[in-house]
Amino acid sequence: MNNQVPPAQRLIESRLRWAIALLIVLVAIGVIGYVAIEGWNFLDALFMTVTTLSTVGYKEVHDLSTPGEIFTILLIVVGVGGMLYTATAVVAYVVEVQFPGIVRRRRMNERIAELRNHYILCGFGRVGHFIGQELARERARFVVVEADPEVLRDCEAVGHPCLLGDATEDETLKAAGIDRARGLVAALDTDEKNLYVVLSARVLRPDIFIVARATSEDAESKLRRVGANRVLTPYATAGRRMATLLMRPLVADFLDTVMHSEQMELLLEELTVPEGSPLANMTIGEMHVRTRTGAFILAIQRKDATMVTTPSGETMLQAGDELVVLGTQAQLRQLEQLEGNR
Numbered sequence: 024m025n026n027q028v029p030p031a032q033r034l035i036e037s038r039l040r041w042a043i044a045l046l047i048v049l050v051a052i053g054v055i056g057y058v059a060i061e062g063w064n065f066l067d068a069l070f071m072t073v074t075t076l077s078t079v080g081y082k083e084v085h086d087l088s089t090p091g092e093i094f095t096i097l098l099i100v101v102g103v104g105g106m107l108y109t110a111t112a113v114v115a116y117v118v119e120v121q122f123p124g125i126v127r128r129r130r131m132n133e134r135i136a137e138l139r140n141h142y143i144l145c146g147f148g149r150v151g152h153f154i155g156q157e158l159a160r161e162r163a164r165f166v167v168v169e170a171d172p173e174v175l176r177d178c179e180a181v182g183h184p185c186l187l188g189d190a191t192e193d194e195t196l197k198a199a200g201i202d203r204a205r206g207l208v209a210a211l212d213t214d215e216k217n218l219y220v221v222l223s224a225r226v227l228r229p230d231i232f233i234v235a236r237a238t239s240e241d242a243e244s245k246l247r248r249v250g251a252n253r254v255l256t257p258y259a260t261a262g263r264r265m266a267t268l269l270m271r272p273l274v275a276d277f278l279d280t281v282m283h284s285e286q287m288e289l290l291l292e293e294l295t296v297p298e299g300s301p302l303a304n305m306t307i308g309e310m311h312v313r314t315r316t317g318a319f320i321l322a323i324q325r326k327d328a329t330m331v332t333t334p335s336g337e338t339m340l341q342a343g344d345e346l347v348v349l350g351t352q353a354q355l356r357q358l359e360q361l362e363g364n365r
Contacts, residue, residue: 035115042112049076049105053098061091071095076102134184135166135200143168143199145190145220146211147178150236150257154208155183166199191219193227201227209235209251214242218249225250291321292355296344302361308336316357318350 053072057063063071067084075098087095141164144154151167155178158165167185169175178185188195190211201207207224209217217235224233235251237243243254267275296303302310312320323331323338324345331338340346348358 035112039112039116042109045105046076046109049098049102053102056094056098057091060094061085061088072098075099076106078103078106128187131179131184131186132198135186135198138164138166138184138200139203140205141165141200141203143196143201143204143207143224145207145209145217147174147183147185148210148212151208151210152177154210155181159183168195168199191216191223193223196220196223196227201231204228204231206232206234209233209246211236214238214246218242218245221246221251222249289349289351290355292348292350294346294348294355294359296340296342296346298342300342302340303342304339306337306339307334310340310361312358312361316350316354316361318348318354318358320346321349322347 050069050072053075054065054068057068057071058065061068063085071084073079075095078099142158144151144158144165144167147155147167147169151169155165155167159181165184167175167178167183168188168190169178169185170187170189172187175185175187186195186199188198190196190199190209196207201224207220209220209224211217211220214237217237221233221235224231233251234253234255235246237246237254237256238258239256243256246254264275307320312318320334323334323340324347325331325341326343348355350358
């Protein structure tokens with residue numbers, strides 16, 4: 024990932040550092056000069072230096088000698104220019120660096136506040152980065168929560184809605200719209216952090232669907248106990264995937280094509296039979312799904328989480344069933360309309 028600061032911002036920040044250094048040097052010269060020339064104490068010398076450089080114009084704390092007057096003239100000539108340079112650098116920093124950031128964050132917060140039925144992605148590390156890519160590819164609504172400002176800049180660079188904050192804190196999850204969200208992914212870099220995220224999310228939203236990342240079987244069981252609906256261990260998932268590619272490469276390629284290819288016409292999708300749907304308490308055969316829409320119902324998950332993996336024409340649908348369906352976009356839209364999803 025690219026964490027580099029833009030060149031224009033680096034130049035502005037460099038100028039600001041030089042301006043502040045110049046101001047410190049001018050104040051030091053003024054104080055030392057008045058102490059050495061006039062014999063004043065430190066506070067009187069500092070007061071005279073500040074009033075001279077700032078052009079405020081208070082009267083002298085003590086009468087100036089001729090060398091002191093000459094030194095004051097030189098300090099005014101050089102110092103006022105230095106003060107103007109410093110003021111210019113500060114204004115440039117505020118306008119070019121800080122103000123756009125404030126405006127950008129305000130617009131981002133407004134964008135997040137408008138999200139409904141979206142996903143919350145906690146963590147934009149290596150795993151979170153790929154999750155964000157997949158969500159964006161699927162044109163899903165989501166917001167990224169990231170605590171590292173440098174990593175957050177990467178997220179902003181690719182155009183994802185993002186929020187700077189600690190995902191383990193309730194206020195951050197509320198700011199990400201957890202009360203309106205459809206699901207949450209805990210993809211932080213440690214099991215402990217993911218545990219806190221899952222626990223907080225489950226308390227705030229008992230009905231939200233949560234997927235969490237774990238690095239060990241022990242962490243996996245704990246994440247499930249505190250409320251994660253699904254827990255994935257990257258190493259185990261990668262191992263199963265590699266074994267499938269080794270033994271059933273054609274099946275793996277087909278599933279990859281169906282699930283991830285933008286050119287593939289066939290799609291695997293999840294549909295829900297809503298309450299009050301005319302298809303509730305009807306069999307698949309009575310629906311004539313295949314002849315009316317062309318889509319295939321591959322599996323059905325009941326409300327009690329039991330899975331019907333080989334539904335037949337005699338299989339009856341119930342309100343709340345979740346269907347795994349294979350078909351084209353047009354076929355899936357027809358099935359959604361048939362089920363009353365729209």
